[in-house]
Amino acid sequence: MDEGFIRELEDEFASLILGPAAASPERAIASDPSSSAGGASASSNKNKKMPSRKNDPPMMKAMGASSLLSATQKEMAARKARKKDRKTICGRCGKDKLAGTKLQTCSRCKSINYCSESCQREHWQDGHKEECAAFVQPPLAKTFDPSDRPDVPWPVDPIHASTNENGLGIWMTTSGHMGSMLQQAFHPPEGYSSDCPLQGPPSFRRWAGLEGPNQREFGVEMKKYTGPSLVTLRIVVQNRRTDGRAIAVCAGETIMNVFGYLKNNLLPEDRPRVRFQNIQDGRELMMSMPWVDYNRRLRVAIVEVNGAVAPKGKFLPDDGEYEPPARPTGYPWNRVVDWERGQLVLGPGDYAVYCVQYPLGNGHEYACYPEIMTRTTAVAIPCYLTNVKNTEDGWFNAARMELRIVRALPGPGLPPGHFNPLAPVDFEYVEEYYRPYVDHGLDRFAVERYGKRAEKMNEFLLKTGPLQMQSMMSALPADQREEVMRRSKAMGFDMERMMRGG
Ligand SMILES: [Zn+2]
Numbered sequence: 001m002d003e004g005f006i007r008e009l010e011d012e013f014a015s016l017i018l019g020p021a022a023a024s025p026e027r028a029i030a031s032d033p034s035s036s037a038g039g040a041s042a043s044s045n046k047n048k049k050m051p052s053r054k055n056d057p058p059m060m061k062a063m064g065a066s067s068l069l070s071a072t073q074k075e076m077a078a079r080k081a082r083k084k085d086r087k088t089i090c091g092r093c094g095k096d097k098l099a100g101t102k103l104q105t106c107s108r109c110k111s112i113n114y115c116s117e118s119c120q121r122e123h124w125q126d127g128h129k130e131e132c133a134a135f136v137q138p139p140l141a142k143t144f145d146p147s148d149r150p151d152v153p154w155p156v157d158p159i160h161a162s163t164n165e166n167g168l169g170i171w172m173t174t175s176g177h178m179g180s181m182l183q184q185a186f187h188p189p190e191g192y193s194s195d196c197p198l199q200g201p202p203s204f205r206r207w208a209g210l211e212g213p214n215q216r217e218f219g220v221e222m223k224k225y226t227g228p229s230l231v232t233l234r235i236v237v238q239n240r241r242t243d244g245r246a247i248a249v250c251a252g253e254t255i256m257n258v259f260g261y262l263k264n265n266l267l268p269e270d271r272p273r274v275r276f277q278n279i280q281d282g283r284e285l286m287m288s289m290p291w292v293d294y295n296r297r298l299r300v301a302i303v304e305v306n307g308a309v310a311p312k313g314k315f316l317p318d319d320g321e322y323e324p325p326a327r328p329t330g331y332p333w334n335r336v337v338d339w340e341r342g343q344l345v346l347g348p349g350d351y352a353v354y355c356v357q358y359p360l361g362n363g364h365e366y367a368c369y370p371e372i373m374t375r376t377t378a379v380a381i382p383c384y385l386t387n388v389k390n391t392e393d394g395w396f397n398a399a400r401m402e403l404r405i406v407r408a409l410p411g412p413g414l415p416p417g418h419f420n421p422l423a424p425v426d427f428e429y430v431e432e433y434y435r436p437y438v439d440h441g442l443d444r445f446a447v448e449r450y451g452k453r454a455e456k457m458n459e460f461l462l463k464t465g466p467l468q469m470q471s472m473m474s475a476l477p478a479d480q481r482e483e484v485m486r487r488s489k490a491m492g493f494d495m496e497r498m499m500r501g502g
């Protein structure tokens with residue numbers, strides 16, 4: 001092992017993941033030329049020749065890809081311009097949280113941080129006043145960090161769809177996983193364990209008829225669920241109304257609209273939760289409700305409310321069975337009306353992040369997100385605009401009561417206050433995002449989307465033992481350690497496992 005190389009990398013450890021903020025500025029620029037100028041990567045993209053695309057899935061071909069680049073560049077430029085709004089720095093002066101500055105979030109839009117009251121006041125006059133109420137960027141969700149890595153031209157969680165209807169802001173991405181793989185049926189929405197036995201925990205085996213009273217032959221259909229076949233969407237919703245009214249969001253009823261080529265790949269149990277509709281040019285649209293899993297749980301997980309992250313469940317070590325977490329109470333969790341069914345009541349400024357999962361593929365034929373995502377047209381979320389204002393005492397209970405009454409109303413048609421915002425998927429953006437994967441495979445995708453730092457990180461980790469890793473991590477202050485964990489996860493590295501020597 002090259003001692004010098006290790007020492008050099010060890011020296012760079014924090015800056016590799018935490019960015020230039022953690023190192024001295026000169027060094028950060030020297031170690032990574034692409035980080036020196038914000039516009040550099042965008043302009044070099046402009047001159048890049050489009051690679052040939054022999055293995056295009058049929059839908060990608062049909063959509064025609066030649067004019068994608070300009071649209072994507074526009075989006076990229078907009079994202080770069082928004083970088084001041086990222087969560088780790090002051091939106092006015094740029095002081096960095098990671099350099100020890102305490103930041104406070106704008107309490108109205110929760111989309112921007114400030115180091116001081118004067119910075120906030122000046123920025124308000126400078127134009128945040130207008131921006132604050134408008135639909136600009138998702139709130140500063142920990143799980144939806146648009147990333148502050150200047151060497152990476154793409155955000156960690158790219159926004160594949162967004163809309164603003166009736167004052168409800170929606171942003172959607174796929175739940176980021178470097179492998180771009182669909183998940184397996186025995187993985188809960190939040191969590192991934194490669195320690196799981198291939199055929200899943202006991203509850204999955206009973207459900208699939210692999211053992212127990214319903215035992216049946218392990219047929220082709222069941223195999224679909226032991227291969228990767230689930231897609232997870234990550235969605236941010238925020239009440240951006242200015243009139244004080246609360247919005248009830250039925251996250252667990254989020255509908256995913258996909259071109260229906262997967263019709264014949266659904267299990268009989270899933271078919272009642274799917275509707276098909278013919279659309280103009282002879283194609284079929286599939287409207288799919290979230291999956292109900294082998295434990296009869298609806299696959300919706302509320303993962304964050306107003307910046308607080310919900311506790312996660314865990315895999316039990318003995319047999320890989322999943323144990324759901326205890327539900328927290330008090331603020332901000334009182335926004336959650338029903339965890340299991342994914343019902344929320346959001347006052348103005350309140351936001352939530354949730355994951356929702358759909359059985360969409362046959363793991364043996366469709367193994368990656370790109371195919372699914374280029375066939376997804378939109379997501380729709382059933383909502384109710386309540387008559388309750390959050391200035392009233394007990395607005396939350398009143399809104400919850402109204403939600404209950406509205407949903408209990410008999411008869412056909414939609415109840416009053418109902419609206420169904422539809423967030424259309426930005427095909428061009430999705431296709432451009434996954435292009436390296438489709439054209440060149442996973443490794444190239446990782447480098448192009450997660451950057452040189454991810455490549456270096458990989459190189460570094462390959463040469464670092466678990467003990468060395470442990471001592472380096474314990475040398476970091478607690479908040480930086482947490483940040484390293486989070487960002488390395490976003491780059492596809494499981495630090496906890498690596499420290500265990502996995
Ligand atoms: Zn400041």
Ligand SMILES: [Zn+2]
Pocket residue numbers: 106107108109110111112128132
């Ligand atoms: Zn604001």
